[in-house]
Amino acid sequence: MNIVLFLAPFSLLLGGMGLAAFFWTMRSGQYEDPQGDAARILEDHLDEGPPATPARD
Amino acid sequence: MTDLVASRDLEAFVRRDARGEGRLELLVSGARCAACINRIERGVTALPGVSAARLNLTTGKLAVTLAERGAEPGQVMQAVEALGYRVAPYDPAEAVANEDREGRELAIALGVAGFGAGNVMMFTVPAWAGLFGQELGPSTLSLMYWLAALVATPCALFAGRPFFRSAWASLRRGKANMDVPISIGVLLTLAVSFSETLQHGRHTYFDAAVTLLFLLLIGRYLDHKLRARARSAAKDLLALQAPVAMRLAGDGIEHGVPVGEIAVGDRLAVAPGERVPVDGVVESGASTLDNALITGETAPADAAPGARLHAGALNLSGRLVMTASARSEDSTVAAIARLMEAGAQSRSAYVRLADKAAGLYVPIVHAAAALTFVAGWAVGLGPREALLRAAAVLIVTCPCALGLAVPAVQVAACGRLFRKGVLVKSGAALERLAEVDHLVFDKTGVLTEGRPQLIDARAHLVAMAAPLARASRHPLARALAAAAGAGPVATGVAEAAGLGVSGVIDGRPARLGRAEFVGVEGADRRETELWFGFEGETKVRFRFEDRARSDAAAAVAALRARGLSVEILSGDLSGPVERIARQAGIEAWRAGLTPFEKADAVQALKDAGRKVLMVGDGLNDAAALAKAHASIAPGAAVDAAQTAADLVFTGEQLGVVVDALDTARGAKGRALQNFGFSAFYNAVAAPAAMLGLINPFVAALAMSGSSMVVLLNAIRPELRRRMQGGVR
Numbered sequence: 001m002n003i004v005l006f007l008a009p010f011s012l013l014l015g016g017m018g019l020a021a022f023f024w025t026m027r028s029g030q031y032e033d034p035q036g037d038a039a040r041i042l043e044d045h046l047d048e049g050p051p052a053t054p055a056r057d
Numbered sequence: 058m059t060d061l062v063a064s065r066d067l068e069a070f071v072r073r074d075a076r077g078e079g080r081l082e083l084l085v086s087g088a089r090c091a092a093c094i095n096r097i098e099r100g101v102t103a104l105p106g107v108s109a110a111r112l113n114l115t116t117g118k119l120a121v122t123l124a125e126r127g128a129e130p131g132q133v134m135q136a137v138e139a140l141g142y143r144v145a146p147y148d149p150a151e152a153v154a155n156e157d158r159e160g161r162e163l164a165i166a167l168g169v170a171g172f173g174a175g176n177v178m179m180f181t182v183p184a185w186a187g188l189f190g191q192e193l194g195p196s197t198l199s200l201m202y203w204l205a206a207l208v209a210t211p212c213a214l215f216a217g218r219p220f221f222r223s224a225w226a227s228l229r230r231g232k233a234n235m236d237v238p239i240s241i242g243v244l245l246t247l248a249v250s251f252s253e254t255l256q257h258g259r260h261t262y263f264d265a266a267v268t269l270l271f272l273l274l275i276g277r278y279l280d281h282k283l284r285a286r287a288r289s290a291a292k293d294l295l296a297l298q299a300p301v302a303m304r305l306a307g308d309g310i311e312h313g314v315p316v317g318e319i320a321v322g323d324r325l326a327v328a329p330g331e332r333v334p335v336d337g338v339v340e341s342g343a344s345t346l347d348n349a350l351i352t353g354e355t356a357p358a359d360a361a362p363g364a365r366l367h368a369g370a371l372n373l374s375g376r377l378v379m380t381a382s383a384r385s386e387d388s389t390v391a392a393i394a395r396l397m398e399a400g401a402q403s404r405s406a407y408v409r410l411a412d413k414a415a416g417l418y419v420p421i422v423h424a425a426a427a428l429t430f431v432a433g434w435a436v437g438l439g440p441r442e443a444l445l446r447a448a449a450v451l452i453v454t455c456p457c458a459l460g461l462a463v464p465a466v467q468v469a470a471c472g473r474l475f476r477k478g479v480l481v482k483s484g485a486a487l488e489r490l491a492e493v494d495h496l497v498f499d500k501t502g503v504l505t506e507g508r509p510q511l512i513d514a515r516a517h518l519v520a521m522a523a524p525l526a527r528a529s530r531h532p533l534a535r536a537l538a539a540a541a542g543a544g545p546v547a548t549g550v551a552e553a554a555g556l557g558v559s560g561v562i563d564g565r566p567a568r569l570g571r572a573e574f575v576g577v578e579g580a581d582r583r584e585t586e587l588w589f590g591f592e593g594e595t596k597v598r599f600r601f602e603d604r605a606r607s608d609a610a611a612a613v614a615a616l617r618a619r620g621l622s623v624e625i626l627s628g629d630l631s632g633p634v635e636r637i638a639r640q641a642g643i644e645a646w647r648a649g650l651t652p653f654e655k656a657d658a659v660q661a662l663k664d665a666g667r668k669v670l671m672v673g674d675g676l677n678d679a680a681a682l683a684k685a686h687a688s689i690a691p692g693a694a695v696d697a698a699q700t701a702a703d704l705v706f707t708g709e710q711l712g713v714v715v716d717a718l719d720t721a722r723g724a725k726g727r728a729l730q731n732f733g734f735s736a737f738y739n740a741v742a743a744p745a746a747m748l749g750l751i752n753p754f755v756a757a758l759a760m761s762g763s764s765m766v767v768l769l770n771a772i773r774p775e776l777r778r779r780m781q782g783g784v785r
Contacts, residue, residue, distance in 0.1 A: 004197075008179070012208065015172055015176045018172065019168060023165065031164075032115070033113040034115055036113055039090055
């Protein structure tokens with residue numbers, strides 16, 4: 001049963017990492033322009049990642 | 058157009074930060090693919106003084122960062138236009154308001170609830186094993202519950218904030234909306250579960266509390282997305298109609314200013330093809346004005362120095378310089394705007410379907426829970442068991458299905474309409490549209506195409522006049538050119554504003570325009586017409602009329618078949634109105650109405666108990682649109698009409714009105730089905746909870762099961778379409 005004491009926090013950690021990743025994608029504006037991102041990936045020099053500053057001031 | 062843009066100062070549309078760096082937002086239409094992104098971003102970034110440009114393909118917005126000095130916003134617009142895209146500046150105030158705080162908050166709450174709902178099951182599912190005879194040891198069970206509490210409580214409290222806030226606001230107004238039972242349910246569930254855990258009981262519902270919020274947040278998020286998309290699309294339409302006025306400075310340079318900033322006495326330039334921004338008086342220039350959107354009249358009116366101009370009139374032929382006699386909010390429009398406000402207020406009193414359901418649901422469920430507690434205690438269950446059963450009633454009758462019932466259906470229905478070119482502004486609009494029983498059409502621009510077309514002309518005459526017509530931008534000349542098709546253009550063309558155009562065709566001087574301009578004596582000017590003639594030869598007359606939309610009669614017949622009575626209320630003269638009414642097959646029509654008479658007519662119908670659907674496009678319709686039970690405006694309508702209307706349709710076909718009505722009625726039926734299912738589910742689940750038959754396992758199954766049924770029912774038409782391989 002001791003394994004539970006290890007596995008339970010570990011699984012929470014994994015889940016928490018997923019949640020943190022979700023927050024990161026929100027904050028870095030990755031849902032701002034799904035159509036544009038789909039098009040940008042086709043052109044090498046356009047595929048430079050999400051915008052540096054999302055539309056937030 | 059291009060050279061006009063370049064000479065304008067559009068600094069008012071740039072937001073500068075402390076370091077002087079500017080941010081300009083432009084709405085670009087026509088960009089569709091990676092190549093467009095490439096061309097636009099490269100073209101704009103190459104301009105001097107532009108440090109960055111990024112095009113959002115989803116929203117069509119181009120964000121340009123301008124360095125302190127160098128690039129003029131006008132140059133940026135010119136560069137994009139030169140690439141072949143239509144472009145309009147975005148009002149900075151609106152650009153800020155556009156950022157979607159609420160959507161971001163809901164998405165984060167949804168993420169947290171999803172994390173909580175997924176992870177809490179790790180600890181509650183092993184505990185359910187005890188229900189099937191595979192009991193965990195008491196200390197392990199206790200550990201599982203405490204771990205579940207550790208995950209669920211912070212997640213539920215965080216993800217529930219949108220509901221708690223709305224419930225509190227509603228309670229303070231002395232009402233109970235759907236968020237009240239949700240908030241009470243979640244908080245009570247958490248409290249009961251803690252007390253059970255402390256007393257080593259097994260009725261803990263930590264998973265139920267978080268899952269409930271997760272499912273409800275899906276519905277809330279869908280509803281929000283729907284409203285946000287319609288809002289931004291409506292704003293884009295307004296931006297494309299360019300709320301920019303060109304103010305003349307002392308030095309004669311045109312400065313672009315948002316219409317809202319115009320002061321009385323400002324001198325404004327109105328180029329051909331633009332709308333008059335505010336009420337005013339012509340100072341210099343001569344032109345013809347199209348007042349169709351304001352008064353509904355189809356015949357163009359003359360404008361000479363000293364003439365009064367109404368905001369919204371379209372300048373057809375010559376450049377005008379005017380003096381503003383009213384601010385934008387004090388223009389003739391002000392009275393209409395006040396009427397619109399009154400209409401919108403009466404509309405906000407409309408009780409939405411979900412709130413009607415909540416009005417029934419809240420007292421019944423809370424009474425049932427209270428009764429369970431009192432009766433349970435009275436028959437000797439003891440306070441703890443009685444409270445547990447009361448809590449179980451609240452949990453198992455959770456309004457999940459109710460909360461999802463309407464938004465899921467409306468999102469699906471609006472998506473369907475969106476693909477057909479109809480923009481629905483809110484879910485409530487769809488509900489109101491489903492109830493209408495009387496239809497009021499405006500004539501110009503709604504039943505008709507809103508632009509003149511050549512009638513009964515002989516082909517060789519048209520071909521003869523066409524070279525001159527192609528050189529003019531007057532709408533009648535354009536209609537003539539369109540009828541003639543492509544061909545040569547006259548040389549030495551000179552346009553006399555408000556009169557006509559002269560030029561040389563095959564070496565012979567010719568004139569096209571007003572009777573007196575072409576040289577016809579004593580001509581009758583009642584109809585919309587153009588004269589043409591070579592110098593010294595016989596003059597020819599071309600007649601034009603505003604034709605009914607091709608499917609007007611079919612659409613009217615289809616609407617009648619759906620039980621609606623149809624009527625025309627127009628500001629135009631009775632002749633054209635009667636003709637169009639006959640073509641469209643409508644018996645009831647009234648002509649020559651002022652905007653206020655239109656609004657009164659709609660009010661009278663309302664007082665008589667009719668639910669009116671108004672379809673209109675002009676400023677003169679705006680008040681009536683706002684007063685009507687539901688309203689639709691075409692995409693070519695003026696700002697005010699689009700703002701007042703619930704639905705906006707693009708495209709040339711009137712048949713979409715029928716589609717919209719069918720979809721709205723279908724959506725209402727489906728939402729009612731969902732309510733029926735929820736009521737049935739609650740009618741079974743509530744007594745079961747009262748009798749103590751519900752345990753945490755059954756509650757979890759029942760709750761997510763009922764939500765799934767409601768969601769599947771909402772997307773059933775979509776599923777059927779996909780299975781049959783229907784086309785998009």
